[in-house]
Amino acid sequence: MSLNKQGRPTQAGDAGDSFRPTTFTGNRALDMEEPLIFEFGRLDYTGVDLDEPDSFESELGGHERKTEIGLAGLAEPETMRHYVRLSRNNYAIDSGLYPLGSCTMKHNPRLNEKMARLPGFGDIHPLQPASTVPGALELIDELAHWLMVTTGTSAVAMSPKAGAHGELCGMMAIKAAHTAKGRKPEIVLVPESAHGTNPATAALLGYKVVSIGAKDDGTVDLGALKETIAKHDGNIAGIMLTNPNTCGLFERDIMEIADLIHEAGGYFYCDGANFNAIVGKARPGDLGVDAMHINLHKTFSTPHGGGGPGSGPVVLSDRLAPYAPLPFIRKTDAGLELVETEDQTTDGEQPFGRMTAFHGQMGMYVRALSYMMSHGSDGLRQASEDAVLNANYVRVGLQDIMTLPFGENPCMHEVLFDDSFLKDTGVTTLDFAKAMIDEGYHPMTMYFPLVVHGAMLIEPTESESRAALDLFVATMRDLVMSAKRGETKRFEGAPYLAPRRRLDETGAARKPVLKWTEPAPAEVTPVAAE
Amino acid sequence: MRYLPLTDTDRADMLAKVGVDSIDDLFADIPEKVRLKDPVDLPKRTSEMQVERQLSAMAAKNTPASSVPFFVGAGAYKHHVPATVDHLIQRSEFLTSYTPYQPEITQGTLQYLFEFQTQVARLTNMDVANASMYDGSTGTGEAVLMAHRVTKRKKAVLSGGLHPQYREVVEGLSNMADGQVVSLPADPTGTEDILSQIDDETSCVVVQSPSFYGQIIDLKPIAEKAHEKGALLIAVFTEVVSLGLIEAPGTQGADIVVGEGQSIGNGLNFGGPYVGLFATRQKYVRQMPGRLCGETVDAEGKRGFVLTLSTREQHIRRDKATSNICTNSGLCCLAFTIHMSLLGQTGLGKLARINHANAVSLKKQLATVSGVEVLNKAYFNEFTVKLPKPANDVVEALAAKGILAGVPVSRLEPGKASLENLLVVAATEVNTDEDRAAFVAALKEVLA
Numbered sequence: 001m002s003l004n005k006q007g008r009p010t011q012a013g014d015a016g017d018s019f020r021p022t023t024f025t026g027n028r029a030l031d032m033e034e035p036l037i038f039e040f041g042r043l044d045y046t047g048v049d050l051d052e053p054d055s056f057e058s059e060l061g062g063h064e065r066k067t068e069i070g071l072a073g074l075a076e077p078e079t080m081r082h083y084v085r086l087s088r089n090n091y092a093i094d095s096g097l098y099p100l101g102s103c104t105m106k107h108n109p110r111l112n113e114k115m116a117r118l119p120g121f122g123d124i125h126p127l128q129p130a131s132t133v134p135g136a137l138e139l140i141d142e143l144a145h146w147l148m149v150t151t152g153t154s155a156v157a158m159s160p161k162a163g164a165h166g167e168l169c170g171m172m173a174i175k176a177a178h179t180a181k182g183r184k185p186e187i188v189l190v191p192e193s194a195h196g197t198n199p200a201t202a203a204l205l206g207y208k209v210v211s212i213g214a215k216d217d218g219t220v221d222l223g224a225l226k227e228t229i230a231k232h233d234g235n236i237a238g239i240m241l242t243n244p245n246t247c248g249l250f251e252r253d254i255m256e257i258a259d260l261i262h263e264a265g266g267y268f269y270c271d272g273a274n275f276n277a278i279v280g281k282a283r284p285g286d287l288g289v290d291a292m293h294i295n296l297h298k299t300f301s302t303p304h305g306g307g308g309p310g311s312g313p314v315v316l317s318d319r320l321a322p323y324a325p326l327p328f329i330r331k332t333d334a335g336l337e338l339v340e341t342e343d344q345t346t347d348g349e350q351p352f353g354r355m356t357a358f359h360g361q362m363g364m365y366v367r368a369l370s371y372m373m374s375h376g377s378d379g380l381r382q383a384s385e386d387a388v389l390n391a392n393y394v395r396v397g398l399q400d401i402m403t404l405p406f407g408e409n410p411c412m413h414e415v416l417f418d419d420s421f422l423k424d425t426g427v428t429t430l431d432f433a434k435a436m437i438d439e440g441y442h443p444m445t446m447y448f449p450l451v452v453h454g455a456m457l458i459e460p461t462e463s464e465s466r467a468a469l470d471l472f473v474a475t476m477r478d479l480v481m482s483a484k485r486g487e488t489k490r491f492e493g494a495p496y497l498a499p500r501r502r503l504d505e506t507g508a509a510r511k512p513v514l515k516w517t518e519p520a521p522a523e524v525t526p527v528a529a530e
Numbered sequence: 531m532r533y534l535p536l537t538d539t540d541r542a543d544m545l546a547k548v549g550v551d552s553i554d555d556l557f558a559d560i561p562e563k564v565r566l567k568d569p570v571d572l573p574k575r576t577s578e579m580q581v582e583r584q585l586s587a588m589a590a591k592n593t594p595a596s597s598v599p600f601f602v603g604a605g606a607y608k609h610h611v612p613a614t615v616d617h618l619i620q621r622s623e624f625l626t627s628y629t630p631y632q633p634e635i636t637q638g639t640l641q642y643l644f645e646f647q648t649q650v651a652r653l654t655n656m657d658v659a660n661a662s663m664y665d666g667s668t669g670t671g672e673a674v675l676m677a678h679r680v681t682k683r684k685k686a687v688l689s690g691g692l693h694p695q696y697r698e699v700v701e702g703l704s705n706m707a708d709g710q711v712v713s714l715p716a717d718p719t720g721t722e723d724i725l726s727q728i729d730d731e732t733s734c735v736v737v738q739s740p741s742f743y744g745q746i747i748d749l750k751p752i753a754e755k756a757h758e759k760g761a762l763l764i765a766v767f768t769e770v771v772s773l774g775l776i777e778a779p780g781t782q783g784a785d786i787v788v789g790e791g792q793s794i795g796n797g798l799n800f801g802g803p804y805v806g807l808f809a810t811r812q813k814y815v816r817q818m819p820g821r822l823c824g825e826t827v828d829a830e831g832k833r834g835f836v837l838t839l840s841t842r843e844q845h846i847r848r849d850k851a852t853s854n855i856c857t858n859s860g861l862c863c864l865a866f867t868i869h870m871s872l873l874g875q876t877g878l879g880k881l882a883r884i885n886h887a888n889a890v891s892l893k894k895q896l897a898t899v900s901g902v903e904v905l906n907k908a909y910f911n912e913f914t915v916k917l918p919k920p921a922n923d924v925v926e927a928l929a930a931k932g933i934l935a936g937v938p939v940s941r942l943e944p945g946k947a948s949l950e951n952l953l954v955v956a957a958t959e960v961n962t963d964e965d966r967a968a969f970v971a972a973l974k975e976v977l978a
Contacts, residue, residue, distance in 0.1 A: 061908020073874020120589025
């Protein structure tokens, strides 16, 4: 069988002998079954060479542990093999296109990893004397500068540990600002298309969430917003709005929205999850935003790491800047000063408190600055343009056979389809996504945003080449045509070729098994056991 | 730009295919008056070599822990991490993967999360652990909110041995969420009367052991009193290695255990990213914040893992969610799991004994210095000493001599006269006899 230039078989379908042996191990060549560490480690073994102390005298005050821990140890080669084998069951940006809308799976440069591991950044303690870490303060201050310039703001709270933590920080600053003015508004407005974290954050702070509807074009309904504000006159704490929104569209009326909220005595919180679409093209500060978190792990390429760690600095307008939490860095004539306690604050600084112990995600700051410096102002702008161009290229490649809920208009960095093209095919959005796995792609974001039925949100990012996009579009077209031809088998049982078939999530939730207990629960080699 | 694969030819062709004249046509929804015509006022693109030079120059201004005798702890600890750990967490498949929402192609992440949850549950001797929090301090804040949900009460009592910055995180969150916090005064010796503070309105009592000051606290009587009053005991630790040697909080009656896991697998990183450990009783699992990984089977009956009980979470429940948390600390939790797999209980026990032995040795030597008093009778690898002068000045003077001696309590608790001379000192396996000797000798000079 020959390969075409994209490395695909030139003949799809049955290419000859389809015999697949049932193996004794359950392995399929490079696709290995791997037990849990507890199933092959030894309780009396350790893979770290440590010498018992020369003398041991207890000053534990009688608090010695009597309960056995029950954790087995592994030798170094066993450990290496175990985690290498596990890793091979993961999809990753480095192995393929990862079009998860709203998640921004862009390339993670390894220079960033190298820089974060410099001993001068990675091996310094958050509470060693500030006089021994001037370079760390310089790095945080420099990143803060880059973030403020790109967003057109004058302050940034660096410490939040992730996007949702940044939201919490921004909303706490808003609450603190109201409190300082002696106000107690109760309502936060959140559009229906918002990320789930937005209403969850507002509710956590005791706010009542009032939903704002969208127009037919997918953007906020200004008329509905005006009515809602009028209805709750004097009781609006603020609005939480994602821009570009989760439908992949820039909110055209954003400046009017900001004005309306400000006139109502509220503040404008912008969810910055999609800031990557407009870096270097527009500054949120110019749009009337009072607070916006920046997901360093989306926009500025720090690795997602299988679900964290993230980092969510929050830029603040002049109106909210005084309430920025501890700690922060103050610039003085004498240099940079680390302000960690209320005792150190001066007039005009009224921090609402502290989001976390220490100074935030230093390791992520180094990576983000390394990324921003590498791009420079011109490269950051180019990256946004390429991200938007790539998304539109995918859109025009698919819009004739998939369905766009808001018409054939340009999108920003991600394109939103709905599932009406699958109507009467017997294929669901979920089935369709799972079939993408067999084709070697991670599915797009599904069923989000909630405002669109069967939403499919595709974000290719600027990291993809034109050839990669062409192959992706061709694959998607093939899947769509296949669904429309009624080839449901390709979809309903998919994925067929992944390390696992579809997993029983209902069963997992009904009787949760959240840790390993002896004896080993299942046969490790079910195939061989048959 | 080296990270952007499109060529100018590609761009021109693609714009034509999209049907627009210029890239700016795709940004037409941005109001004209705020659309930027030029790049913002920052330096232009930079080569890899040049970025490396500039950042290395910044890094070189700092004093790394490994380069000096190092005794700084108070919530973050310098331990040796095997080279295997850092190699494995940089595997592309772990590093550049997203949250495992598609379990068929993320079994790697899901299986290590399941291993991690098992490790944390066993270390703390609790029924269930989640797939990690941002860090110990934010985990403590979430634990208090969880206790409020479970007890339907709103008053948290915080021990004076709780890390001051953890206390500030809890107070901040609680104030904003209309909770009530009673924070007891600083308690270096573990002699406060916390039992009398627990009443019928108390939702939870938060106790750190070993405390911020290093004192090991007997949790049992506190758990008993809390349960008698219908309140929960939240046990906190910042040094997870201690669990290799001192009794697990679960055994002592804790209802929620939350701690910092940085010591295992993770570097100091100037305070983050770290990894919060969070465990509780089976009956409270549905009130738990954060992600959970559970075991299940696939369509062919093979064992597999999925994220589960997500009906607690924000993307499903929105404003009714148990927490607004959307991520865990994935890669740090992987580092923890790998290091813990290497150690096993045998290695962890040894590591803990070495830490304690080094602390005992350091304590004895410091106690010989005139004017220095060690305050703790029961401790693990950290303790508090009272100096004859302000600790901050002593630490600065020692830093000038190339010794990083510990954390002056006044840095976190400023303006409190009784705490001004207190220094929290940590000893771990990285300290040598020479390090301790150098510390003691320098301290004598500084105090002379």
